[in-house]
Amino acid sequence: MNVVKIGVSDLKARPGDELEFKAQEKWSYLATATGNIPIVSPVRVGGTVTNTGKILLVKGQVATTLELTCDRCLEKYRYPIVAALEEEYAGAAAAQTVAGEEGEPVEVRPLEGDFIDLKPAVEEALILALPMKWLCREICRGLCPHCGQNLNEGQCQCDTRPVDPRLAVLGELLRKREGEN
Ligand SMILES: [Zn+2]
Ligand SMILES: [Zn+2]
Structure with a gap:
């Protein structure tokens, strides 16, 4: 150097x-x-x-x-x-x-x-002169906390929608029935 x-x-x-x-x-x-x-x-x-x-x-x-x-x-x-x-x-x-x-x-x-x-x-x-936050772009979507997928490159398969508790029960029932079939 x-x-x-x-x-x-x-x-x-x-x-x-x-x-x-x-x-x-x-x-x-x-x-x-x-x-x-x-x-x-x-x-x-x-x-x-x-x-x-x-x-x-x-x-x-x-x-x-x-x-x-x-x-x-x-x-x-x-x-x-x-x-x-x-x-x-x-x-x-x-x-x-x-x-x-x-x-x-x-x-x-x-x-x-x-x-x-x-x-x-x-x-x-x-x-x-270094920035306080190091971000690759202004709105970096980061990594999925569940599977680690880089969300800038595309959505992963994880369901990250907030779940309505009543629908959650329904979803549970449906999954059980699918398991039975
Ligand atoms: Zn980034
Ligand atoms: Zn994910």
């Missing part, structure tokens, strides 16, 4: 300057707290890095396609995902002196020498 890296040796020396970046890489999966999610198209990133004088500000976007598993029918499906990137980077020394507006510590990511390693930020942005 490669790493999305942006060379910033020139930019670091020029406060106020800006650098555009655009890259794509193949990642096989996105590691999350609950497991690895397969990634099925290149991870595309693009945006700008601005030298604000204090820090290097990255603003951009990441897009790719994940393979999720539907919560209801358990089928795999492709999920195109787009997430915004906004990150601050600084050398180790500078990172400690940068504080937020209200004194809140802002997370400033460390520079790796003359490079910004975008991978951790990209991974976090994708994880934050």
Whole structure:
């Protein structure tokens, strides 16, 4: 697995300057707290890095396609995902002196020498953009609780109609008679 890296040796020396970046890489999966999610198209990133004088500000976007598993029918499906990137980077020394507006510590990511390693930020942005519910389609009919048939592919033979108790008795009688014949 490669790493999305942006060379910033020139930019670091020029406060106020800006650098555009655009890259794509193949990642096989996105590691999350609950497991690895397969990634099925290149991870595309693009945006700008601005030298604000204090820090290097990255603003951009990441897009790719994940393979999720539907919560209801358990089928795999492709999920195109787009997430915004906004990150601050600084050398180790500078990172400690940068504080937020209200004194809140802002997370400033460390520079790796003359490079910004975008991978951790990209991974976090994708994880934050994951949907709450994983559904293969807006109205997934799920699996039959009785036989496990995928109801998106067709109705099963199970009788899932709510049964009127009086009819249930009748049905029972009919079944008995059928059994006798
Ligand atoms: Zn589904
Ligand atoms: Zn069924």
